[in-house]
Amino acid sequence: MARIIVVTSGKGGVGKTTSSAAIGLGLALKGHKVVLIDFDIGLRNLDLIMGCERRVVYDFVNVINGEATLNQALIKDKRVSSLSILPASQTRDKDALNKENVGKVLEELGKSYDFIVCDSPAGIEAGAMMALYYADEAVVTTNPEVSSVRDSDRILGMLASRSRRAELGLEPIKEHLLLTRYSPKRVEEGEMLSVEDVEDILSIPLLGVIPESQAVLKASNAGEPVILDTESDAGKAYQDVIDRLLGETVDFRFLVAEKKGIFSRMFGG
Amino acid sequence: MALLDYFLRKKEKQVTTASKAKERLQIIVAHERNNRNKQPDYLPQLTEDILKVLRKYIKVSDESFSINLDKKDGDLNVLELNIELHDEQKTG
Numbered sequence: 001m002a003r004i005i006v007v008t009s010g011k012g013g014v015g016k017t018t019s020s021a022a023i024g025l026g027l028a029l030k031g032h033k034v035v036l037i038d039f040d041i042g043l044r045n046l047d048l049i050m051g052c053e054r055r056v057v058y059d060f061v062n063v064i065n066g067e068a069t070l071n072q073a074l075i076k077d078k079r080v081s082s083l084s085i086l087p088a089s090q091t092r093d094k095d096a097l098n099k100e101n102v103g104k105v106l107e108e109l110g111k112s113y114d115f116i117v118c119d120s121p122a123g124i125e126a127g128a129m130m131a132l133y134y135a136d137e138a139v140v141t142t143n144p145e146v147s148s149v150r151d152s153d154r155i156l157g158m159l160a161s162r163s164r165r166a167e168l169g170l171e172p173i174k175e176h177l178l179l180t181r182y183s184p185k186r187v188e189e190g191e192m193l194s195v196e197d198v199e200d201i202l203s204i205p206l207l208g209v210i211p212e213s214q215a216v217l218k219a220s221n222a223g224e225p226v227i228l229d230t231e232s233d234a235g236k237a238y239q240d241v242i243d244r245l246l247g248e249t250v251d252f253r254f255l256v257a258e259k260k261g262i263f264s265r266m267f268g269g
Numbered sequence: 270m271a272l273l274d275y276f277l278r279k280k281e282k283q284v285t286t287a288s289k290a291k292e293r294l295q296i297i298v299a300h301e302r303n304n305r306n307k308q309p310d311y312l313p314q315l316t317e318d319i320l321k322v323l324r325k326y327i328k329v330s331d332e333s334f335s336i337n338l339d340k341k342d343g344d345l346n347v348l349e350l351n352i353e354l355h356d357e358q359k360t361g
Contacts, residue, residue, distance in 0.1 A: 146290050153298045157305045190285025197291045201298055 002110040005117050005245075006135035007178075008159075010151030012122030014143045015180040018216055019238075020119035021049045021225040023139065026242035028083035029227075032114040035074065037086045039131035040121035041097065044088035050077070051223025052085055061089035061096045063105060070108055079228070084113075097130045099164075106134050124158060133164050137174040139207060143181045144193040149201055152177075156202065176207035178241065183212045185257035195255060208241035210234050211254040312338060323352065 007020040017040075024036035038046035041061065047053040052075050058068035063086070070086075077083035086109075089096070109116055120131035132138060138159050142152040159173045160166055166173075179198055186192035195209055215232030219225060227242070229235040233254050240250045316336050323329050333353035338346060 146294055149294050150297060150301075153301065157302070161305075187287065190287045193287050193290055193294075197287065201291065201294050 002113050002116050003137060004106065004110075004135050005115060005137045005139060006120055006132045007117065007139045007141060008120040008128065008132055008155050009122065009141040009148070010124060010128075010155040011143075011148045014141050014148050015210070015216075016122070016141050017045050017049050017119055018220065018226065019139065019141050019178060019180065019210075020046060020117055022227040022235075022238040023241065023245070024085075024115075024117045025050075025077070025080060025083060025225045026227045026238055027115050027117070027245070028077065028080040030242060030246065031082065033082045033112065034115045034117060035084045035086060035109050035113045036117045036119065037109075038088035038119050039097075039127055040088050040119065041127055042088070042090065042093075043121065044090050046119050047075075047085065047087045048223065049220050050085055050225065052077070052087075053223070056087045059087045059089040060105075064096055064101045070105065095126070097127070099130070099133060102130055103134060124154060128155075129158065129162055132159055132173075133162070135159070135163060135173050136165075137176065139176045139178050140202070140204065141178045141180055142198060142202070144179060144183075144187070144195075144198055146193075149193065149198055152202060156204065175204040176245075177202055177204045178207050178210070180210040181212045182209050182254070184255055188257050195252075206252070207244055208237055209252055209255060210237045210241075309338065312336070319350070327354065 005023070007016050007023065009016050017038075020036060024034050028034040036046060036050070037060065038044050039060075040046070044056075044059070047056050055075050058073035060073065062068040063070055063073045074084040074086055077085065106116060118131045118135065121127040132155075138155075140152050140155060140159075142148050156175060159175060163173055165171065177199065179195060182195070183192055187194045195206065199206055211233045213226075213232055213234035215229045215234045216226050219229055219234075226232065226234050227238040230239070237254055240253065243250045319336065320329065320334060323334075329352060333355075335351040337349040337351075339349060
């Protein structure tokens with residue numbers, strides 16, 4: 001049975017697609033068979049972050065409508081052969097997806113993949129509900145900022161009431177908190193909610209803390225998921241996330257601000 | 270005086286914007302969770318009454334009956350009843 005993981009948040013722009021790309025590629029680099037699905041019908045972007053935008057021929061909705069087979073629509077990653085991407089359509093209407101036809105596609109994918117990573121659209125509309133409906137696990141991507149935390153809590157409510165697992169009374173979706181764009185320096189100055197603050201409010205287990213990092217923009221510029229930038233703090237933090245998803249216990253890094261050296265202090269570095 | 274200012278300022282700083290944020294969030298999140306989980310008071314009684322009426326006509330076990338009041342987006346509330354009918358009851 002494939003593990004179906006939804007990367008969700010409620011609020012837009014918090015790093016869902018960046019995180020989906022990093023998690024998908026990271027799991028594949030560990031040798032697992034992974035398929036990444038873009039659920040943001042009408043606004044596809046995962047292809048761009050993954051760097052395969054020019055190889056999109058068919059998309060999710062084509063498969064749903066029977067205009068293409070899954071194999072025609074899936075794009076094999078050029079870097080890791082065990083990773084495929086199912087792009088969202090760009091023009092079709094959002095109502096193309098329903099529980100039944102999405103369920104069929106996921107079931108088919110589940111036969112040949114270990115992980116199905118669903119990149120959810122923002123909001124709490126039908127698209128976001130479809131992305132989380134079949135999930136076994138949810139990575140709730142949150143920025144340490146009031147509106148993002150509040151929206152994450154709304155999404156937690158949806159996970160607990162609107163998912164397949166909730167409807168069938170099965171074991172609930174396993175929830176993970178992924179805190180992104182974290183700035184330890186601002187936390188120390190009292191200008192940003194700390195990891196502990198967000199954990200206190202949302203009370204779900206912490207999967208990872210991704211520091212605010214220049215590497216993320218560089219990675220999306222190049223279409224190379226940031227986890228490939230193994231020198232960067234964000235890349236390392238996503239690597240830890242992968243290890244935790246695979247059941248390892250890894251200490252959290254990048255939670256304290258780097259102390260400035262005496263020289264940069266003196267010369268205002 | 271500057272020295273005094275320095276110490277006073279440190280004291281003021283204790284109420285940081287982050288702690289304000291946390292306090293506000295705790296209040297609003299708790300409030301919204303409450304609303305989310307709230308089932309109307311009449312639901313248990315309504316369930317019982319509906320079952321009573323149904324059982325006048327058909328056999329309904331507790332397991333084959335479910336009732337759910339769902340808040341959809343906006344002001345729309347949906348009362349959903351699920352009753353499983355067995356074959357024998359149709360003929361009988």
